[in-house]
Amino acid sequence: MATSSTHEAPSAIELLVGFSRLLASAVDPAEILAHLATAAFGLQVSASVVIGMGGGEGPRVLHVRGLPDSLLGLTSAGVDLDGDFIQLLIDASAGSCSDARTYPLVSGGGLYGALVLLDQRAVEPNRATEELAEAMTNLAAVALDKAFHEAELRRTLDDLRQSREALLRSERLRILGEMAAVVTHEVRNPLAAMGGALQILEGRLASAPSEQKIVRMVLDRLAGLNAMITELLTYARPKEPNLGPVELVKFAREAVESAASDPASAGISLTVIGSAVSCRADRDQLWGVVLNLVLNASQALKGRGEITLAVGRTPGWAELAVCDNGPGVPEELRARIFEPFFTTRGGGTGLGLAIARGVVERHNGALDLLNPEGGGAVFRIRLPA
Numbered sequence: 001m002a003t004s005s006t007h008e009a010p011s012a013i014e015l016l017v018g019f020s021r022l023l024a025s026a027v028d029p030a031e032i033l034a035h036l037a038t039a040a041f042g043l044q045v046s047a048s049v050v051i052g053m054g055g056g057e058g059p060r061v062l063h064v065r066g067l068p069d070s071l072l073g074l075t076s077a078g079v080d081l082d083g084d085f086i087q088l089l090i091d092a093s094a095g096s097c098s099d100a101r102t103y104p105l106v107s108g109g110g111l112y113g114a115l116v117l118l119d120q121r122a123v124e125p126n127r128a129t130e131e132l133a134e135a136m137t138n139l140a141a142v143a144l145d146k147a148f149h150e151a152e153l154r155r156t157l158d159d160l161r162q163s164r165e166a167l168l169r170s171e172r173l174r175i176l177g178e179m180a181a182v183v184t185h186e187v188r189n190p191l192a193a194m195g196g197a198l199q200i201l202e203g204r205l206a207s208a209p210s211e212q213k214i215v216r217m218v219l220d221r222l223a224g225l226n227a228m229i230t231e232l233l234t235y236a237r238p239k240e241p242n243l244g245p246v247e248l249v250k251f252a253r254e255a256v257e258s259a260a261s262d263p264a265s266a267g268i269s270l271t272v273i274g275s276a277v278s279c280r281a282d283r284d285q286l287w288g289v290v291l292n293l294v295l296n297a298s299q300a301l302k303g304r305g306e307i308t309l310a311v312g313r314t315p316g317w318a319e320l321a322v323c324d325n326g327p328g329v330p331e332e333l334r335a336r337i338f339e340p341f342f343t344t345r346g347g348g349t350g351l352g353l354a355i356a357r358g359v360v361e362r363h364n365g366a367l368d369l370l371n372p373e374g375g376g377a378v379f380r381i382r383l384p385a
Contacts, residue, residue: 012131015042019035019139020139022039023140026143027147027150028147029112029144029148030062032140033052033062033113033144034050035140036050036136036137037049037065038065039136040115040133043129045117045118046066046097046118046119046120047064047065047067047093047097048063048064048065048066049061049065049115049116050063050113050114050115050116051113051114051115051116052112053112058075058085059114060074061075062113067092067118071089071092074088074092086102086116093118097119097120100118101116101117101130101133103115103116103117103137105137105141105144106141107142107145108145115140117133180233180236180237183232183233188229191225194222195222195223198219201215202216202219234351235340235351235354235355238358238362239285241282241285241359241362243280244280244281245278245279245280246278246279246280246281247276247277247278248277248318249272249276251287251320252272252309252311255291255294256270256271258291259291259294259298259307264295264298264303265294265307266303268301268305269307270307270308270309271307271309272309272310273308273309273310274310274311277311277312277313277319277385278385279318280383281363285359286359286363286381288356288359290309290320290322292352294307294309296353297322297324297377297379300324300326300327301324301325301326305324306324306325307324308322308323309321309323310323313385316385317365317382317383317385318385319380319381319383320380320383321370321378321381322379323377323378328372328376329369334369334371338357339354353367360382364383364384365382365384
């Protein structure tokens with residue numbers, strides 16, 4: 001028995017089922033529209049064009065099949081989607097198309113755009129092709145509606161998660177503030193009295209160097225403990241910034257000069273790069289943030305390496321990045337690096353980076369840890385320009 005080597009063309013139902021399966025796995029609106037352009041072009045038309053509505057900019061070509069890619073991005077403000085813009089497409093085909101049919105992408109969310117089928121034939125279009133194109137457009141519109149609603153739901157859930165985290169942080173800060181008040185009264189004041197008495201004792205032991213050395217060690221420990229309490233108070237009771245103009249390149253150079261005098265920076269190259277960029281900030285608070293980042297970088301370099309303060313600008317933002325060529329931050333620690341009380345150094349409180357991020361956020365900015373390709377670490381401060 002002879003067998004045929006030809007295959008029957010897929011039915012309309014098979015085409016729609018295959019197309020709906022593609023849409024079911026697509027979550028990005030651009031992917032959905034690309035599938036629509038490809039599937040429509042498979043209906044044996046000369047070209048398919050997917051148009052999106054660009055708000056005040058008017059319709060815009062998002063995807064093309066069967067026509068030059070130079071049509072991508074074609075737009076015309078104020079032009080009607082159903083009239084002159086379609087003629088623009090026909091004219092752009094340089095005579096290869098003479099007929100156009102438009103299928104609007106309409107769903108519950110409104111008008112998203114349209115599918116345009118262009119053909120050389122000036123005769124009545126095939127009814128089956130018309131129905132298939134219309135069905136595909138309707139399926140794509142529903143998929144777009146679903147994608148936009150899911151994106152909105154994800155944004156809402158993210159907002160709720162961030163709000164919950166902010167409430168938890170606020171509650172922790174409230175409790176920490178109460179504890180800090182107790183610490184100040186019950187610990188810091190006696191420490192100050194002890195320190196004063198020991199300083200008097202140190203002066204009286206000038207003729208006994210060995211005993212004087214012991215007193216000096218105790219005073220150093222008290223100073224370190226007092227610094228830890230100060231850091232705790234700074235985190236628990238943050239001050240609102242007193243904003244004023246700050247020119248970041250000049251500011252960075254002054255910070256480098258100050259950091260260079262610290263013993264931790266001995267043997268480390270400190271440089272500033274960038275052009276003049278200004279922002280509004282609390283100079284004293286920003287000074288503390290930058291010196292903390294430079295000190296952290298110096299400790300990571302262990303006395304040898306390079307630290308660069310890079311100043312730049314992006315739309316709406318002034319940026320100051322503290323970059324080093326040290327070992328960088330291990331991947332498993334990056335998610336926790338800004339958590340309060342998290343530290344990898346013995347003797348540290350783990351509040352330095354948490355305080356720094358809080359200061360920058362109260363400036364309506366952001367402090368981020370970047371992952372440079374060449375290694376090292378980059379802490380970027382972004383402030384409103």
